[in-house]
Amino acid sequence: MKIIGLTYHKSGVHDNSVALLENGKVLFAEAEERISRIKHDGRFPYLALKEGLNLTKNKLKNINYFVSATPNENYIQMFLTTVKFLPTVGLGNYLEQMIGALTHKIDKVSDDDRPKNIQEMGISESKFFTVSHYFAHAVAAYYTCPFDKCLVINMDGFGPGDKGEPLSGQIYLGENNKLIGLEVVPVHASLGLYYGVITMALGFKLNDGEGKTMGLAAYGDPAKCYKKVKNFFPRFIDNDWIVKSSIMDILNVSRKKVYVKSSTYKYLKKLVEDYGKEDVAAACQLVFEEELVTYISHLIKKYKVSKVALNGGIFLNVKANMRLLEEKVVDDLYVYPNPSDGGTAMGAALAGFITKGQKIKRQELLHPAYSREYKNSEIITELKKTKGIEYKKLGTNLPRIGAKLLFDGKVVGWFEGRGEWGPRALGQRSVIADPRHLETKNRINNILKGREWFMPFAPSMAIEGAPKYLKMLRKAPFMIIGDRIMPGMEKDLKAAAHIDETVRPHLVTREANKLYYQVIKEFEKLTGVPTILNTSFNKHGLPIVYTPRQAVEHLLWGAIDELIIGSYHVWRK
Template sequence: MKKDIWILGISGAGNKFHDNSACLIKNGKVLFAASEERYSRIKHDPSFPKSAIKAALTFAKIKPSDISLYATGWPRLSIVKTLFKVDKRGIALSGLNYLRNFPILGLVALLKHLDSLSIKPVSDYLPVEKHVLFDHYLAHASSAYRTSGFEECLSVVWDGFGTKSNGLLASGGVFICREGMINEVETHPLEASIGLFYEAVTNALGFVPAEGEGKTMGLAAYGNPKRFLSEMRKFAPAFREDKWITSRNWLDTLPAVDLKYKEIFDLTFMGRELARLISKSPQDVAAACQYIIEEEAVKFFEYLHNRYKLTNFATAGGVFLNVKMGKRIRELPFVKKFYVHPHAGDGGLALGAALEVYATSFSPRQSVFEMRSSALGDGFSKKEIERELLKTRGVVYALPKNLAGYVANRLRQGAVLGWFQGRAEWGPRALGQRSVLADPSKEEVKERINKYLKKREWFMPFAPSILEEKAKDFLKGSCTSPFMTMAFDATSKGKKQMKAAVHIDATVRPQTVSKRENPLYWRVISEFEKLTGVPAILNTSFNLHGLPIVNSPKDAIDHLLWGAIDGLVIGPFVVKRKENSF
């Protein structure tokens, strides 16, 4: 009997990797993927994913010794080597600025910050002889191309920064992908990082970098992009003809990547100038920032098409979570297919590294497929769920005959419901497994969700789940979007019937729901359409502000007890607090 090939992918073999995740594949098939945050309950947990690995092995009923190879997507970094390779003029200018403006303690803190970037692998957990390290951007490209289903494409990766196989830092890459092979054709330089620029503006606006970029994008819709455009351009990289032009202040973005170093960032020229502009109008600063990255992205993708003559694009890296930028790219006339990996940030490295080691070591052609669902995490049986309900004081539960009909009717009545079904989604979006549901036609529902659950800023939009076959009635230029990674302009019908899920600029970030991939969730929306005429529901992630998305039945029940939701639908059960009757 042929021995099974088990590959375990890990975002990074250390304790400083944003959204550190584990992914298990068997003979090229993805069986399990989860982020450590779901178990530790620490949002974006960078720790080595011991709990996620344990869950993966438990799911597959195998032991660590059964793993053929371990793969990670972040080689060891040489910060000194990187600084000698990048733009020395920019380093000199920023260095003089630091010396002129920083107190001694600030300089010491900056040096510590640079040293902290030299991430060292936690090798104790990975047998050296089984551990394969991949270039950060190759792992990202692999995650996108190998799950896109494209026969041939360009894979484009952009994020803040990441380590190449030679130990140098970069901020992205471009790869030609065909016949199961991936070849890098361009490297996006560190000193022209789109991601670092956007993170720095996010930091200056008072949001958490590497987490609050969605808030910057949401706020941008309320601003005038032209007001501060000239002032903002001097801090941004720019694409001209066939190369990236670096901002002379690019080094100022480095201490902006973590709020621990905000004091340092605020003292830089960029930090001081952004603070001055933000004091006049934060939304105009956000709008200019968003405008710049969209314009530079369009110019770069036009260049890529002219040079490489490819029309399919598979993308990854945290920058591509910016759906407004992605919308501009997708709407370019030469783009035939556009795909964003559902876990585009560093969590997705786990899958990319695993698929890449399988492709390069075992079977390149077999490792390209179309990813249809991200429900790759933990699932719980009816018995396991009821056991948790029985030991919880303060709740009552029932088993309705028509679960989908019950949920649709409660949503029509204005209820905000927690929805916990099947295996957990892997990635930043709730996609009908761990979601909070509401009626999208009622604008007042946004205030209720924000007050008791999300505590979001006033300008942040919500998103809808729409029946796939009805999406064209609500979205202009609609296409399949199962992972909420794309934005569309709403039609007049969409704006009227989904008031709570359409942003101020009339755009929508939807999930299209397939009957084949998620039949129960599809039935809920279908039943809701029968009652209201609206084939969509509002869907936001099932988590209290500051916490990761719920993972276990206990997590979900706790949210009910905290008063964050009106009721809970978990497995076949509907659950309420005892003071509420059915």
Template sequence: MNILGITHPISWNNAACLLIDGELVSMVEEERLNRIKHSPRMPAKLAMEYCLNNSNLSLNDIDYIAIGFDKASNVAFKNLGVDNILSDLNQAANWLIEGKKYEKILPFENYPADRVFFINHHLAHAASSFFVSGFQEANIISLDGSGGSESGILATGKDSQIDILHRFPNKESWGLIYELITEKLGFRRHSGEGKVMGLAPYGKPDPNGLPFVKWDKPIPYIDSKLRKEYMDSLPTRLKNEPLLDFHKNLAATLQDTLERAAIRMAEYLYSVNASNNLCLAGGSALNCSMNGKLANLPFVKNIFIQPASHDSGTALGAALMVYAKKTNKNLNFVMKHAYWGPESNDDQIEVALEKYSAKLNYYKSQNITLDTAVELSNGKIIGWFQGRSEIGPRALGNRSILANPSIASMKDKVNNQVKHREPWRPFAPSILEEEKGRYFKEQKNSPFMILAFDTLPETRDEIIAAVHIDGTARPQTVNKLTNPIYWNLIREFQKISGIPAVLNTSFNVDSQPIVNTPEEAIETFLNCGIEVLSIGNFIAKKLDE
């Protein structure tokens, strides 16, 4: 059975994936192919074409198409309520108009309508995590800005079934308050939320939290009228204005409020379903600090967040939902890695390098991991391009910029000379899975760089450039079986330096999608402070260095 999963074009991050007999074989985000950051409000046409071409299929070979958003008419109906009839009617009408507009640009015009399934957005989010977690049962939290008919759900999963226990209406959206305050702090909504998370440890949270959040019920909730009044009272920082203590404290209060609310949600779920497994999904699940707090709860033994937990992941979740419904089978697929996108072989890479021979020297390495490890140990910043590209916003060792994490000044060097971004934003360490206990008391694996943990003071200096101001880090634990070349690179670096970790950040500069092709990798290398490019089995250096 071939199922094509695709995001609804109304989404803020668009993608497509392909399931064959319940197994994921391809997935890529539209931004990697059209080079438009996030590709908001766009059909995932190129992503769909890649998934089909990669398996030598056409749309005629697809049994079902699954879309990670409900039909416009259903979304509109579910926005109708009794509390504020005029407001609800207006919201329903807007969803109907917008939904219909974007349904018209879905990229499979002549495909039979009876084989196209629209899946509730947050059910798709939940499925994208639970169905690939390897858990037979779990509690599930899905939160984002809005999913059409609701902005989040609390649910339980068992085998091939997901049951919703609580829905968060759009007016009580937890993701929306993060978006709104991100904008007030002078950053772009749907993009700058990670900056706010990184800024939060520099401030002090108000112990009372945000004034419009109510805590008198088992599940905290948002008073939308008070939220509007509060947001209207906040000044908006202009981009060229300095970040003051007020801004840092606001970020800290926002982050603290979200973390406390999420903990209460997890506690509620555990009170009604005593599962030690927790799955997270939705854009809010990219919040590493919140995820780390949830992972450390005493009743959470296992936690799973798939790497594309934002809107892109609904393509996967929708496909999984359709597979479960059509087969009534438990899914056996477990997402152990994130490498589902395009790749280039050495012949293609060498052709690309030759195009730039006037600007660089290159040679074919006999041992790419050793040669790169030597450059890392010498303090060089590396562009690392290997294998299939990752899904999600975080590079996980295939489209990465790497550096020696023990050099304290490396954080500022990479931020200023390579990424061209704010100096307070942190990087992450990629650590051999076997060595995670060397740096963290918490022993959970984190293959997707999506959990933040406290570092151990006695070894912190070994990875100091990848440790945040509050002593936390968001590690990627690297498994030898799922990414052998990256594991071997870190192992070779350990042999030289004694450190089983490297600093890792995504292979892009600020506001650019992560590189996808060899040409994009070379262009980025030539136009920023990356000093060595390790691409396939080739090593390249600029002629002027």
């Protein structure tokens, strides 16, 4: 049986994606943005769908089912949910925001020149169905995690529940290869949305800039405006989430013309004006962590299960994930490597097999390399027609040459194997460098990324080096859990560590990524350091590179010094 999972069967979400599976095995998975080159592209994923079919030599008629992780909005359920907020928000605010929601569309990229939904692809209704947004999250997390029994905690900004009702999360028990629903997280408890609106007030983009808020937080003093931010955020008190008076404003955050007129938007902009970006970001991060710790501690105590699998966009916050381990809230945790809504395409496909009665066996995920791989013949064709470059084919010396380039101070584009599924570059589409020199960080931020000065990079570390450098983690394959650096080891990680002496490590094994592991080990032979700096292979504002042409363009732009792609070493003339 072949199933295609979709984040959404229409346009109008962020990071719309596709996953094609056969009998539970992943054949292809990719986000629309990587092919369209529009960051966080939320249109119907036509290009990714077409690419997946072509690469796997399938046709639409050969696919048994198409499954969407985003049921259609249920306006009756929306009303039944939001009308309960009336006593808190007041009739005036309620009516103003409801009218705004009904009269203003969610901001999105135009899709007039392409199919807008699954129906326009000519898919029979008998082949299409939807699953709960949070069930898709839960399936993706549980069936790829290392735990037979765990709580599966799914939390994000907003998503439709089983009946189309607005929620911000759902909790499941995973045990004996099955999932059992336990409870929902109401939409007014959306830590993701509240973190997101503060991110907007700081001048960053919703569903894109939250990582910048987390990065900036280390430079601020949370005490300066802690009480104000604490009173603004959702609170979990006496086993319940408290409704805040700002909730109706915040539910319209994706309708920018409506939201910027709200009192909540004006209040947060004034907060930033009064206290400064760094201190507001610091308070936001601290309060977010506190409320998440409070709620997950409650779940652990209530259900008496101490291992957790996490999914949903808020778990891209590596500092919060770190705190769950650091404070021993959980005994162990797993975070799905593509936790935002794009990752639900995979969960939707897996849920499709379960819904149709086919058993899916839980199997720990080692590396999410599910996208396209380019052959050397395709790469050399691109290189031959490109002016202004020179290149050489490498053999078994490729890892050694790559390590020597890093040792010589080069910033290297690394394009190998199948592309990664998810937002993190994990040694398939990476930019790599020597982590020991702070000027490397500044240079990459200025030349490649063109991004904010405070944003950190990450260390890719041979797994056996973890005890020497990291206080907690011995297994972190997806660069999605933070850790603190062991005393005295900062000298080796100057360009890959944050100002607060934390890192988001990528622990690499030979089994998961042999070639990348070999480069790290060769670098260790030269320096004694089993770590290299790793960041995603893309200029600021662009998705991660998808084609050899895009990789070469980054070289020609001067965004990288040299390029290793397939078996080839490439440099500018």
